[in-house]
Amino acid sequence: MLTLHLTADLSGVTELRPDDTSDNPFWYTFKVQCTSCREIHPNFVSVSRFEANDMSGSRGEANFVWKCKSCKRESSATIKAPPISYTQASPPTRQRILEFDCRGLEFTEFKPEGEWLATGLESNSKFAAIELDEGEWFDYDEKAGDEVSIKDLKWEISRN
Template structure:
């Protein structure tokens, strides 16, 4: 989920919004389709965002480093915050165990890997949104 801001008047949407790569929405005036279409309440401009490619998996490394997970083509808006709602997937680093339903809303996740015989975790998460 994202916080979105109009690049014309800098008005920020009241709520977090979701973007689904499998959904397209019509833009007014037959200007095509986008994964997310929004009309600013303040200046009434229509803006859009399209996901450029499928999300990338985060590759674990030592030390951990920033990696691009999503890339959008934004027209008239920018995403200013990200909140990891929903279910995520994870793989055990050594065992390859597949974990589903990973909840990252609290910024961390803990479970037990039966194959590896040890606890697994995702913690100290932080997100950056940068212009390409």
């Protein structure tokens, strides 16, 4: 099992999460490494929890199936559950966002491409189409009458 963790400084917002529904799937973007030969794929790959791919040899399905170009081994990864919202904490704390069951591969780096959602901490305002590619986000909460932000994002992938 691999876990994606996030540590972030949330100001005025909480419940940061990917916009990930069956009607609008979020594509989690990673660098992938073969655990057999340790080769790292040169490009980022994307995984959706709503996509099912057949594994060769009738071994079932996985959200992501990959064949290493170096050693030719087939590997897979499955997202175990919906993403968990990151809640505002002061000081910022490391929180689990997503868990994967990986067989023969590891994700080594995460890129937060795609749209994210958040909720106003005091106002309950809904914020959508948040982009974290640049590592920070700023907006204004009309109900609260204050600036809101997400910054100092630190993504970590660990084995558990």
